Amino acid sequence: MGSNIVLPGDYLCVEEEFSPGSGTYVEDGKVRAAIIGVPSFDMASRRVNVKPFKRIALPKAGDVVVGEVTMVKDEVAVVKVLGFDLYNTFKNPLTGLLHISQITEQRISSVYEMIALGDLIKAKVLNNYLPLLLSTKDPKLGVILAKCSKCGAILVKKNDSLVCPSCRRVERRKVSMDYLAVARR
Amino acid sequence: MVSVKEKPPLIVDGKRIDGRRPDELRPIRIELGVLKNADGSALVEYGNTKVLAAVYGPREVLPKHIAMTDRAVIRCRYRMLSFSAEERKSPAPSRREIELSKVIREALEPAVMTELYPRTTIDIFIEVLNADGGTRTAGVTAAALALADAGIPMRDLVAGVAVGKVDGVLVLDINEIEDMYGEADMPVAAMPGLNKITLLQLNGVLTPEEFRQALSMALMGIRKIYELQKEALRKKYASTTEE
Ligand SMILES: [Zn+2]
Numbered sequence: 001m002g003s004n005i006v007l008p009g010d011y012l013c014v015e016e017e018f019s020p021g022s023g024t025y026v027e028d029g030k031v032r033a034a035i036i037g038v039p040s041f042d043m044a045s046r047r048v049n050v051k052p053f054k055r056i057a058l059p060k061a062g063d064v065v066v067g068e069v070t071m072v073k074d075e076v077a078v079v080k081v082l083g084f085d086l087y088n089t090f091k092n093p094l095t096g097l098l099h100i101s102q103i104t105e106q107r108i109s110s111v112y113e114m115i116a117l118g119d120l121i122k123a124k125v126l127n128n129y130l131p132l133l134l135s136t137k138d139p140k141l142g143v144i145l146a147k148c149s150k151c152g153a154i155l156v157k158k159n160d161s162l163v164c165p166s167c168r169r170v171e172r173r174k175v176s177m178d179y180l181a182v183a184r185r
Numbered sequence: 186m187v188s189v190k191e192k193p194p195l196i197v198d199g200k201r202i203d204g205r206r207p208d209e210l211r212p213i214r215i216e217l218g219v220l221k222n223a224d225g226s227a228l229v230e231y232g233n234t235k236v237l238a239a240v241y242g243p244r245e246v247l248p249k250h251i252a253m254t255d256r257a258v259i260r261c262r263y264r265m266l267s268f269s270a271e272e273r274k275s276p277a278p279s280r281r282e283i284e285l286s287k288v289i290r291e292a293l294e295p296a297v298m299t300e301l302y303p304r305t306t307i308d309i310f311i312e313v314l315n316a317d318g319g320t321r322t323a324g325v326t327a328a329a330l331a332l333a334d335a336g337i338p339m340r341d342l343v344a345g346v347a348v349g350k351v352d353g354v355l356v357l358d359i360n361e362i363e364d365m366y367g368e369a370d371m372p373v374a375a376m377p378g379l380n381k382i383t384l385l386q387l388n389g390v391l392t393p394e395e396f397r398q399a400l401s402m403a404l405m406g407i408r409k410i411y412e413l414q415k416e417a418l419r420k421k422y423a424s425t426t427e428e
Contacts, residue, residue, distance in 0.1 A: 005419055005423055008296075008333050008341055009339070009342055025298065025338070034339060035333075035339075036336065053422050054225075054334075054335065058302065095245060129303045130245055
C-alpha cells in the first residue's frame, strides 16, 4: 500500500515521457516529486501529477472562500478571509480585496451601496497570491450574513431584500443565494 | 551530564568515548507529527541530542513590509531550551542562537520551493530539548522533515551531520565531548537525491586530504540519515492511506 507514495526529491520519469504537473518539478530533464503524495501518470495529457496528502491552506484561483468585511471604501472592501467555508477555517486568516468592479454585474458608484462593514461574505478567489483578489458576481456569491446598521440585529432575507426583524429597517446588499437568515413564508 | 575538566582520551583502542567506531552514527530516532497545532513537525534524536522542529505556513506575512513579492520568506528560530533554574536565561535569543538560526535557514532554503508562495512566510521553530553535539545538523534534519510533513513543496529532503577530528582521527556524528576537545569539527548538510551540499562549515584545521575524507564521511552519514527520513515519512503516510 505504501509503495506508491512518493516523497520530495523522488525521481518520477524523464520530461520526454511525462511533463511535470502539480506537486512535481523538473530539473536537468528529470521530473521529481515536490511533495508527499501519490503520483498519477495521465496517459492522455502525458502529464504526471502528485496528489498531496496535505492541502496547503492557501486558496487558489477558482476556490470559494468566506470572510468578514473589515473595511469599506468607495472603491474596495477589505475582507478578512477566514476559510474555505465556516466549518473549514484557516489557522491564520488571509487578507482579501473586493474591488467595486467585482461585486455585481450591475453598475454601482460606490462599494457602500452593496457591502457594509461586518458583513460575512462568500466570494470566489481570482488569483494565486496574497492579497487575495475576490469576486462576488455569481448569484451564489455575495453577503451571507449582515447586521442592521441601526440596531445591530441580524438582517433577514425577504424576497430580494434584507429586513431588520427588530426595527423594520430595509437594507441593500449584494446578497448571496446562500444567505443564512431567511424569513419564513 | 559528564563534567570534564581535563581533556579525556577520545580514542581508545580505535573506539570513541561512547564506544562507537570512527565512522559510526549514533542511534537515530525520528518521530513525525508530534505537535498537533503545527502544520508540520518532527522530533529527531542523534543519540542524546534531541531536537524538535515545528513548521507553520505558508501564511500571510506579518509585519507586511518583510514580504517578498516573488517568493515566500523563510523565518527560522533555533532555541536552546534550558529547564534547570540556574541555566535559565533571558528570553532574548543569544548570539549563538541567532547565528545558528541563520545557518539552519540557509541550509534549508535551496530545498524549499518558495517561489510558489509569494508574499507569505514559512516559519520554522527548532527547539533543542537536549544538547549533546550536532544540534544544528540534527535541527536541519528535523526541520526538513517538518517542512515535508507540512506539505510544503521541496526539491529534496535535507539531512545533516557533523564530522570531527579527535586525537588525530576523523569521526562521524560528533558528540559534545568530542566537539569540545576535538581539533576540528565540520557540520555538513545536503540534498542527497540531488547530490547538492547546502551547508558546509569548518571550525579548526584539516589538511586537504583530511578535508576530502571528512566530507565523504559526512556524505555517507547523510545518506544513511536521508534513508531514515524517507522511511519515517513513508511509514507515517502509508498508514494514513490505509485508513
Ligand atoms: Zn435594526
